[in-house]
Amino acid sequence: MMFLLKLIIRNAFRHKLRSILTVVGIAIAIIAFGLLSTLVGLWYHGVEASSASRLVTRNAISLIFPLPLSYKDRIRQVPGVKTVSYGNWFGGIYIDEKHFFANEAIEPKSFLELYPEFILTPEQKDAFLRDRKGCIVGKRLADTYGWKIGDLITLRGTIFPGQWEFVLRGIYRGAEKGTEERALFFHWDYLNETLRKTMPRRADQVGFYMITVERPELAAEVSQAVDAIFKNSLAETLTETEKAFQLGFVAMTEAILVAIQIVSYVVIVIIMVVAANTMAMTARERIAEYATMKTLGFGGWHIAGIVFGESLVIALSGGLLGVALTFPAAHWIEVELAQFFPAFSIAPLTIGLDLLAALAVGVTAGIFPTWRGATIGIAEGLRRIG
Amino acid sequence: MGMGNNKPPIVEIAHLSKSYRRGSQTIPVLEDITFDIADGEFLALMGPSGSGKSTLLNLIAGIDKADRGTIRVGGVDITTLSDKELATWRSANVGFIFQFYNLMPVLTAFENVELPLLLTDLSRSERREHVELALQLVGLTDRVDHYPAQLSGGQQQRVAIARAVVSDPAILVADEPTGDLDRVSAGEILQLMDRLVREFDKTIIMVTHDPRAAEKARIIRHLEKGILTDIDGQPASPVAGS
Ligand SMILES: Nc1ncnc2c1ncn2[C@@H]1O[C@H](COP(=O)(O)OP(=O)(O)OP(=O)(O)O)[C@@H](O)[C@H]1O
Ligand SMILES: [Mg+2]
Numbered sequence: 186m187m188f189l190l191k192l193i194i195r196n197a198f199r200h201k202l203r204s205i206l207t208v209v210g211i212a213i214a215i216i217a218f219g220l221l222s223t224l225v226g227l228w229y230h231g232v233e234a235s236s237a238s239r240l241v242t243r244n245a246i247s248l249i250f251p252l253p254l255s256y257k258d259r260i261r262q263v264p265g266v267k268t269v270s271y272g273n274w275f276g277g278i279y280i281d282e283k284h285f286f287a288n289e290a291i292e293p294k295s296f297l298e299l300y301p302e303f304i305l306t307p308e309q310k311d312a313f314l315r316d317r318k319g320c321i322v323g324k325r326l327a328d329t330y331g332w333k334i335g336d337l338i339t340l341r342g343t344i345f346p347g348q349w350e351f352v353l354r355g356i357y358r359g360a361e362k363g364t365e366e367r368a369l370f371f372h373w374d375y376l377n378e379t380l381r382k383t384m385p386r387r388a389d390q391v392g393f394y395m396i397t398v399e400r401p402e403l404a405a406e407v408s409q410a411v412d413a414i415f416k417n418s419l420a421e422t423l424t425e426t427e428k429a430f431q432l433g434f435v436a437m438t439e440a441i442l443v444a445i446q447i448v449s450y451v452v453i454v455i456i457m458v459v460a461a462n463t464m465a466m467t468a469r470e471r472i473a474e475y476a477t478m479k480t481l482g483f484g485g486w487h488i489a490g491i492v493f494g495e496s497l498v499i500a501l502s503g504g505l506l507g508v509a510l511t512f513p514a515a516h517w518i519e520v521e522l523a524q525f526f527p528a529f530s531i532a533p534l535t536i537g538l539d540l541l542a543a544l545a546v547g548v549t550a551g552i553f554p555t556w557r558g559a560t561i562g563i564a565e566g567l568r569r570i571g
Numbered sequence: 572m573g574m575g576n577n578k579p580p581i582v583e584i585a586h587l588s589k590s591y592r593r594g595s596q597t598i599p600v601l602e603d604i605t606f607d608i609a610d611g612e613f614l615a616l617m618g619p620s621g622s623g624k625s626t627l628l629n630l631i632a633g634i635d636k637a638d639r640g641t642i643r644v645g646g647v648d649i650t651t652l653s654d655k656e657l658a659t660w661r662s663a664n665v666g667f668i669f670q671f672y673n674l675m676p677v678l679t680a681f682e683n684v685e686l687p688l689l690l691t692d693l694s695r696s697e698r699r700e701h702v703e704l705a706l707q708l709v710g711l712t713d714r715v716d717h718y719p720a721q722l723s724g725g726q727q728q729r730v731a732i733a734r735a736v737v738s739d740p741a742i743l744v745a746d747e748p749t750g751d752l753d754r755v756s757a758g759e760i761l762q763l764m765d766r767l768v769r770e771f772d773k774t775i776i777m778v779t780h781d782p783r784a785a786e787k788a789r790i791i792r793h794l795e796k797g798i799l800t801d802i803d804g805q806p807a808s809p810v811a812g813s
Contacts, residue, residue, distance in 0.1 A: 188685075192675070192677065199677055474676075477673040480667050481662060481687045482662025482663075482687065484655065563629075564626075564634055
């Protein structure tokens with residue numbers, strides 16, 4: 186047994202260049218597969234992180250139309266509603282478009298109540314609540330720009346023109362890995378008071394209401410009740426769970442996600458074909474050796490083990506190399522492409538899928554040569570020499 | 572019939588036929604071959620290319636299947652054995668020597684010789700003993716850790732002979748064992764084979780084109796178009812040892 190193992194390993198790396206190229210090819214395919222799977226997973230993860238007991242109410246026509254501030258008190262009176270908060274997508278730009286991150290004007294007290302996963306120290310929370318021009322940012326965002334408490338952050342308004350200055354009062358951490366840590370939140374009042382002076386017609390309007398219900402089961406009931414109140418009013422509402430709200434975003438990209446997923450599988454299929462070709466070529470060259478072993482009394486199973494083992498050794502070497510390199514690759518993405526992803530970390534499941542894919546490559550590539558080696562007639566095999 | 576010596580036959584072939592199918596065509600290769608090979612014989616099988624020498628050798632060695640006829644080796648009719656039984660039978664009874672040595676390139680000389688012993692229940696140390704003995708016999712004790720690519724053709728063939736005799740089979744089959752060697756190396760290999768017959772009582776069946784090789788044998792059989800023409804190149808009596 187040890188002997189066969191020795192034979193398998195030596196066979197696998199007999200043609201150094203060919204084996205190395207195959208291993209590297211498989212490794213690259215595995216890296217691509219792992220990263221693409223992670224990417225797709227991340228997209229949905231944002232949705233999963235959202236709470237089922239949180240609702241979002243927006244203008245029924247479109248996200249870009251606002252709702253009157255006066256709706257707040259009427260929503261609060263709906264039975265089952267626990268907390269109501271509100272906000273506006275601000276869409277401010279820091280330095281230039283390339284430095285994109287989410288920034289919203291929100292009502293701080295209710296907002297922090299609604300989102301307990303944004304963790305602030307009590308001192309920073311107080312400081313934020315007290316300073317009308319204060320803002321808070323996620324830890325990852327602060328790290329990106331090296332911001333410290335007390336720093337002045339200037340955003341250029343797009344939806345709301347002008348230069349907007351905020352004082353950094355808090356840096357929050359996400360309670361979970363999927364929590365958005367690359368966002369900036371500031372006082373809705375600051376936005377609204379400025380608008381009152383500069384564009385009074387746009388004042389007292391909110392982009393969306395955020396609602397928590399007392400129990401998740403009430404979500405559907407409360408949604409209907411809220412929308413019923415504003416039926417036939419000037420601004421009809423659409424209330425849905427935060428999850429559904431986020432899925433609305435995701436749905437737009439669904440087709441792209443499916444395409445990415447397909448590409449990740451295609452990559453594996455391609456490497457399967459390439460590896461199968463290499464293994465077939467290798468086995469063909471060694472037919473006379475296999476026949477010689479059979480001549481000496483080795484059985485079809487021995488030969489099958491040697492051929493299949495070699496295929497597995499090569500594929501799994503590629504798989505392990507790929508997994509090992511996936512981590513630095515993911516880290517690079519996390520750092521360099523930070524503005525696009527909340528956190529780009531490789532899940533254990535992805536590693537499992539990586540190795541499974543490598544195994545599948547080994548099995549598929551090995552099947553035909555194994556069958557061939559196991560069943561070839563000795564006399565026929567021996568004729569293949571010279 | 573051309574019996575080589577007075578010992579009883581170790582191989583008895585009767586009415587052996589073999590043909591190959593190529594597409595819809597059937598090509599007869601061996602036709603109704605009947606002959607015996609005595610125990611301890613050194614037999615050379617000669618004949619033009621394509622006459623069926625290798626095919627006959629393969630049938631006797633149990634690595635190919637006959638269409639008709641019987642091949643009794645040491646009293647066992649090997650044409651009735653299954654593939655699995657044949658494999659076991661071969662590993663115990665036949666040693667193989669090939670024109671191109673057929674060594675495993677990734678195994679050292681020692682490991683190549685050890686290969687057939689892996690199918691026995693010999694312990695590691697017993698295997699080592701056998702392998703060393705076999706390598707000693709072929710005079711390669713100083714090359715045990717060399718890979719085939721690091722050995723000359725003659726040396727490789729000697730490793731192959733060590734591999735063929737390491738499990739102590741009664742019969743050795745050799746298909747053009749000197750076909751790829753220069754004269755000196757070929758001479759050494761033939762010398763070695765002659766020793767195996769005389770000192771170790773092996774029976775050798777050797778296919779060859781080389782008259783020099785055939786000369787070493789004690790008996791020569793000719794095959795032409797699948798039929799033994801039975802013109803012995805040498806008298807049907809043991810060659811006196813020299
Ligand atoms: N697997 C096979 N399929 C078809 N034909 C075969 C096969 N093996 C052998 N033959 C044919 O059988 C005939 C005898 O072949 P064989 O190899 O026994 O000849 P040989 O006497 O050993 O020749 P050489 O001296 O060239 O080695 C040849 O015509 C060959 O083409
Ligand atoms: Mg031949």
